[in-house]
Amino acid sequence: xxxxxxxxxxxxxLLWERGYxxxxxxxxxRASGAGQxxxxxxxxxxxxxxxxxxxxxxxxxxxxxxxxxxTEGSAVERISAYLGRDREVLRGCPVGQLAAxxxxxxxxxxxxxxxxxxSWLCGRLAEIVAEGKENGEFPASVAPERLAATIVATLQxxxxxxxxxxxxxxxxxxxxxxxxxxx
Amino acid sequence: xxxxxxxxxxxxxLLWERGYxxxxxxxxxRASGAGQxxxxxxxxxxxxxxxxxxxxxxxxxxxxxxxxxxTEGSAVERISAYLGRDREVLRGCPVGQLAAxxxxxxxxxxxxxxxxxxSWLCGRLAEIVAEGKENGEFPASVAPERLAATIVATLQxxxxxxxxxxxxxxxxxxxxxxxxxxx
DNA sequence: GTCTATACACTGATAGAC
DNA sequence: GTCTATCAGTGTATAGAC
Numbered sequence: 166x167x168x169x170x171x172x173x174x175x176x177x178x179l180l181w182e183r184g185y186x187x188x189x190x191x192x193x194x195r196a197s198g199a200g201q202x203x204x205x206x207x208x209x210x211x212x213x214x215x216x217x218x219x220x221x222x223x224x225x226x227x228x229x230x231x232x233x234x235x236t237e238g239s240a241v242e243r244i245s246a247y248l249g250r251d252r253e254v255l256r257g258c259p260v261g262q263l264a265a266x267x268x269x270x271x272x273x274x275x276x277x278x279x280x281x282x283x284s285w286l287c288g289r290l291a292e293i294v295a296e297g298k299e300n301g302e303f304p305a306s307v308a309p310e311r312l313a314a315t316i317v318a319t320l321q322x323x324x325x326x327x328x329x330x331x332x333x334x335x336x337x338x339x340x341x342x343x344x345x346x347x348x
Numbered sequence: 349x350x351x352x353x354x355x356x357x358x359x360x361x362l363l364w365e366r367g368y369x370x371x372x373x374x375x376x377x378r379a380s381g382a383g384q385x386x387x388x389x390x391x392x393x394x395x396x397x398x399x400x401x402x403x404x405x406x407x408x409x410x411x412x413x414x415x416x417x418x419t420e421g422s423a424v425e426r427i428s429a430y431l432g433r434d435r436e437v438l439r440g441c442p443v444g445q446l447a448a449x450x451x452x453x454x455x456x457x458x459x460x461x462x463x464x465x466x467s468w469l470c471g472r473l474a475e476i477v478a479e480g481k482e483n484g485e486f487p488a489s490v491a492p493e494r495l496a497a498t499i500v501a502t503l504q505x506x507x508x509x510x511x512x513x514x515x516x517x518x519x520x521x522x523x524x525x526x527x528x529x530x531x
Numbered sequence: 532g533t534c535t536a537t538a539c540a541c542t543g544a545t546a547g548a549c
Numbered sequence: 550g551t552c553t554a555t556c557a558g559t560g561t562a563t564a565g566a567c
Contacts, residue, residue, distance in 0.1 A: 168532080183450055186370045189560055201562090202533050211561070257448060261505075264512040265440060265448035267366055279512045287509075287518065307528065314509065314518050315502055315525030322505030326470075326497065328447040329462045335470065335497050342498030345490065346529040351550080372542060384544090385551050394543070 169207050171197040176218035181259040185215055185266045185275065216274050222259045223282035234289055240297025241348055244290070244316065248340050254324060254333045261321045283321075287313045312347075319343045352390050354380040359401035364442040368398055368449045368458065399457050405442045406465035417472055423480025424531055427473065427499065431523050437507060437516045444504045466504075470496045495530075502526045 166174075175197035179188040190211050194204055208214040233247045260282050269275040290313035297303045303312075319339050326335035349357075358380035362371040373394050377387055391397040416430045443465050452458040473496035480486045486495075502522050509518035 184367075184369065184448065186367065187450060190562080191560070200533060200535090202535080205562075206532055261508050261512065262448045264508045265367065265445045267370060270511050270514070276512065276514060280514065283509055283512045283518075308525070311521045311525030311528060313525075314506075314521035315523075315529070318503075318505030318509055318518070318522035319498055319501045320505060321508040322444075322501030322503060323497075325444050325447045325504040325508070326466055326501055328453050329444070329459065329466045331453070331459060331463065335466075335501070338494045338497035339501035340498075342491070342494030342496075345494060346498070373544080374542075383551060383553090385553080388544075389550055 168197075168199050168203055172199055172204060172207060172214060173217050173221055176214050177222050177259070180215060180218055180222070180263065181256060185263060185269050188215070190214075212272065212274065215269075216278065219260070219263065219269075219275060219278045223278045226258075226260050226282055227285055230286055230289065234293060239300065240293045240302050243293055244347065245344055248316070248320065248344065252336075254327045254336045255331070257324045257328055258321060261324065283317060287317050289313075290316055316343065351380075351382050351386055355382055355387060355390060355397060356400050356404055359397050360405050360442070363398060363401055363405070363446065364439060368446060368452050371398070373397075395455065395457065398452075399461065402443070402446065402452075402458060402461045406461045409441075409443050409465055410468055413469055413472065417476060422483065423476045423485050426476055427530065428527060431499070431503065431527065435519075437510045437519045438514070440507045440511055441504060444507065466500060470500050472496075473499050499526065 172193060176188070176193050179192055179196060183192075188211075190201075190204060193199075193214065194201060197204075204214070208217070230247065233250060234243050236243060236246065238246070260279055263269045263275075263279050264283075269279065287310065291309040294303060294307065294309040294312050298305065298307060298309070323336035323339040326339060327333050329335075355376060359371070359376050362375055362379060366375075371394075373384075373387060376382075376397065377384060380387075387397070391400070413430060416433060417426050419426060419429065421429070443462055446452045446458070446462050447466075452462065470493065474492040477486060477490065477492040477495050481488065481490060481492070506519035506522040509522060510516050512518075
């Protein structure tokens with residue numbers, strides 16, 4: 166694999182595992198096998214490298230969700246399938262978790278791809294809820310953007326509860342509770 | 349105010365603002381006005397100080413929620429009041445946000461008070477949902493611990509979406525969406 | 532493109548004087 | 550209890566050779 170690619174992938178892993186503040190250029194170099202000079206040749210510094218990594222993680226997350234939400238089936242079925250798919254719950258969401266990091270939130274270049282990813286997800290879910298309304302799966306009173314936000318928030322918050330508890334259980338409970346409300 | 353108290357309160361603020369990894373003993377000293385020697389006289393180090401601060405923040409959060417959830421009114425009214433109260437959304441949850449920090453999650457002494465606080469909240473909400481079931485506010489099919497987990501997750505995830513978006517709007521949407529499902 | 536050398540502030544403490 | 554001195558290690562680069 167090329168150096169740039171190895172740098173980006175190593176940074177993705179480290180951001181997921183340690184957050185932005187907790188990820189040092191030195192750690193990226195060690196993980197990727199690239200030297201100091203090499204890293205600074207390809208990227209201006211930590212922030213630019215992190216931006217590339219976050220954009221990549223966001224793109225991967227969107228691609229996966231797009232696939233799961235684009236299948237045949239009713240709106241409720243597709244939402245259930247998306248919510249129920251296997252996740253590394255205790256590691257947290259590779260993208261959403263970065264929203265807890267003050268340096269990410271403070272830098273538009275870093276917050277941007279996080280925002281885009283979660284906003285895209287809310288928008289896509291809102292489309293599906295709207296389709297469900299047309300098919301009579303949801304009452305006319307349901308507001309698609311609201312329900313979509315609730316779905317994404319429950320997922321993101323489920324990760325928080327699970328990591329706090331050191332157990333996947335509260336994540337599962339939260340998802341099941343949401344599905345009971347929807348179905 | 350006594351030195352210990354100033355140290356704890358400054359650490360609470362810094363943990364909220366910067367997270368555990370991003371909070372240095374030196375920053376705590378600056379913020380509290382305590383010197384190096386003073387800080388290390390009262391606390392063995394960063395971890396012990398952080399534990400005291402997290403316990404304090406957790407206690408404050410529980411006290412506030414207990415008050416709001418202990419008022420007169422139906423279950424749905426109390427849950428709505430709790431969800432709708434004013435929050436500093438863009439700062440995130442002072443306790444829940446720490447679950448994104450790998451060093452907090454890895455250290456039982458630090459994760460403990462985070463877990464206790466969120467678990468207590470889930471438990472208290474489950475009691476209220478159970479009361480609501482008895483009064484016919486919720487169908488018998490509702491599982492209290494599941495709905496409680498969904499409520500807390502929506503809140504915690506709402507913070508995540510808001511910080512990612514740099515706007516309180518998705519937080520509001522997620523809460524409103526949840527209330528529509530419940531009511 | 533990649534390497535090594537250098538730099539300077541900050542991190543998280545410990546030691547001993549007062 | 551609080552102060553100052555000291556310290557080895559890390560963070561985040563820049564400079565210049567190869």
